[in-house]
Amino acid sequence: MNQAEIVAPVESGGSDLKSKSLLVISSPSPKKKFIYQRLKELGPKMILISSEANWLSKLADGFIEADPLDEVACTAKVEELVKTTKIDGVITFWENAVPLAATLAERFGWIGHSAQAALNARNKYLTRQTLENAKLSKYQPAWALIKNHLDLEKAAARIGFPVVLKPAWGVKSQFVVKLDSLDEAMKAFDYIKTNMNPSFDPIYKYGTDILAEEYLDGAEIDVDLLVQAGEVKFHAFTDNFPTKEPFFVETGDAMPSRHEDKDLSDVLKMAKDVVKALGLSNGALHLEAKITPAGPKLIELNARMGGDYLYDWIKTIWEVDLVEEASDIAVGLPCQPKRLKAPRCHLVGKYLIPEHSGVVTGVKLPQEKTDPAKVHDITVQKEPGDAVLVPPEGFETMGWIVGRGDTYAEAEENLDEALRQVSVNIVRFDSTSSLGKTRRKNRFGAAQVSRRRILQSARIEKVRGFDLGKKSLHVGILCNIYDAESGEEGAVHSDLTSVGLNIQKAVESKGHQVTFFDMNETPLPFEKIANANVDLIFNVCERINNSSLLEPHAAAILDCLGIPYTGSNPLTLALCIDKIKVKKILEQHGLPTPNFDYVFQKDEPIREDLRYPLMVKLANTDNSIGISNASVVSSLKALKDQVNHLLEKYNRPVLIEEFIEGDEVDVTIVGNESRVKVLPLSRSIFDDLPKGVWGIYPFQAKWSDNSVYEKIRIERPAKYSQKLTALISEICLDAYRIFDCHDYARIEVRVDRSGNPYILEINPNPSISTGDCVPACAEMIGQKYEDFIEEIMKECILRYRAKPPYYHLQSAMAPF
Incomplete structure (x- = not known):
């Protein structure tokens, strides 16, 4: 079958995006910037909903400050907006905002998914339950909702091992983990429950349910879809490389697909059945599946455009602009993607995935400009000094490299050559380090x-x-x-x-x-x-x-x-x-x-390698007790005198450290x-103290009035x-x-x-x-x-x- 398929277009009403006003629920991630730049080129009037003004504001024609995860607040502000401004539709390219986009479309009569359909896709528990109710269990792994250890024990006994735990509301493979034993599963469940919260990702404001699912053997494949009025107008397949387990870290992709036509046909039929069962009707969709010996199985379906390089790949290979088509659908214009009988090229990409979390200390890229016919894209999303967090600390990559060619083999060869010219140095740090x-x-x-x-x-x-x-x-x-x-x-x-x-x-x-x-x-x-x-x-x-x-x-x-x-x-x-x-x-x-040393008694030896001047103070008091201008010493004699003075007066251990x-x-x-x-x-600057007065906070500075230390400047x-x-x-x-x-x-x-x-x-x-x-x-x-x-x-x-x-x-x- 064709790798990309288009249904006959709806008749155009003669309008275009330049005459439309589009409400856009924005993502806080700069990685999405290309989407909004493309929308700006397409010309609709853009009104943004965002929790705060950011880099995106300059591209917009209007701005609503509201948390996209607070549907009540957003709806109230849009209520006020539509009293004075005509809005033709709403769209989002951010997974977290899918429910809000559907809620607004339903509330104000714009084109989009129903609120329930959006939740059916966004919440993996609802996805599984809805498909089960629609008698489409053949497309699903065995699964169970897990509330506690007892639920997990029962589910593991029924599903067997390996088992996969995943958050019902999760995004970007967060906390998705493969487990091989009940003990591992219990620990992972506690780990997920402890860390899966809105401070990790705001999406968890919606909930923290966890699913257990059967581990699926087979090749993973993605399908990107354009749907208008419930009809699939376009689809494109992407082959996924095997993920890094147990956390299912994506390693790379290839387009067009190299799977057999029969397998692709079965996957597409599943996609259409799933879209219909979930009630999804209008917009760009991204479906992830596995081709198993028992047929295609759904991993998840996202009611938004596929992320990372998929927009670029589909536009390059199939000449279909998902941002434009999805925007057309949102405002009621016909979805009219091109019809290509064959792909323009092959693209093969691999993610730059560190072996461990750490701080980037160096990034080496090709010194000479790469040939775009061979190297389609090198995207590095981190700079030296940036942290990169990989499982279990986080779920990030460094970026990706994409090879291009007239065949898969040629694209893969060009990718491998590019990879040899790129290196990233990462210094490991403990997950508890800041x-x-x-x-x-x-x-x-x-x-x-x-x-x-x-x-x-x-x-x-x-x-x-x-x-x-x-x-x-x-x-x-x-x-x-x-x-x-x-x-x-x-x-x-x-x-x-x-x-x-x-x-x-x-x-x-x-x-x-x-x-x-x-x-x-x-x-x-x-x-x-x-x-x-x-x-x-x-x-x-x-x-x-x-x-x-x-x-x-x-x-x-x-x-x-x-x-x-x-x-x-x-x-x-x-x-x-x-x-x-x-x-x-x-x-x-x-x-x-x-550098320091300490003594408990007179005449104890003190490190000779300490460099003067030295600070001498009591080792277990507060409020600068025992500290005076004489506490800073510049000679061995002064050091011994001050140490002896503190030992005699306070009978407490004395700390000596380089000043x-x-x-x-x-x-x-x-x-x-x-x-x-x-x-x-808060910075204390001692430059204005008179000569002979050391830049410190002695007892006199803290507790006496009218002292010379009033000249200390606080910044x-x-x-x-x-x-x-x-x-x-x-x-x-x-x-x-x-x-x-x-x-x-x-x-x-x-x-x-x-x-x-x-x-x-x-x-x-x-x-x-x-x-x-x-x-x-x-x-x-x-x-x-x-x-x-x-x-x-x-x-x-x-x-x-x-x-x-x-x-x-x-x-x-x-x-x-």
């Missing part, structure tokens, strides 16, 4: 982690169903209250007192009930806490028995009482108090920190899991280059994870004159009173103090939700 995984649009934007950690540790399953927008909570505040007193210690105590009081005002302003728990009470308020019936506790306790060394025990007490609390767990708090252990752990994980001359940067991190964000950086946000800002953010994100910080933290960094960052300390319980650095950085992104405090509460609730008790005390680094 290196290469942040994006920062500008200094005022928060850096977001682009992918959540695989099987990241969960949190205590205590807090359920809280919605801070609708429900008032009973919030406890665990803090330290001091009477007013003078002197240096009084300044510290006054600050500790103000934190809890300001948080109380913020929480109460949001309509929540507050109960105070003062850890300076005698006896300690354990019984009060246990009997208070609070929903959660805002833990900002920094002293117990007036000792900062007991700070971690406050969190431990709350764990023992089974009360959810904000902030990090006892282990994290204890580790970060011990600056020596912090330095060792940073070194072990390869994160930059100044980094340059700026000091406070890096505030807020959130957990995929919601982690780095707030705009928020820090005016660093985007690259240095990203690097500082990423190493701090790694530290945040390594030490398993929760909800929020502040990390202190020094940046030397050459722009090299070094982590000094990690503070998982920083001061968050009004005017402090942390809330001031939140203010840089437009967040008021009350909103910042409530965000921490929200993070606490999300962290505890739907997980076993005390899970937050386990390591967050557990691998899948």
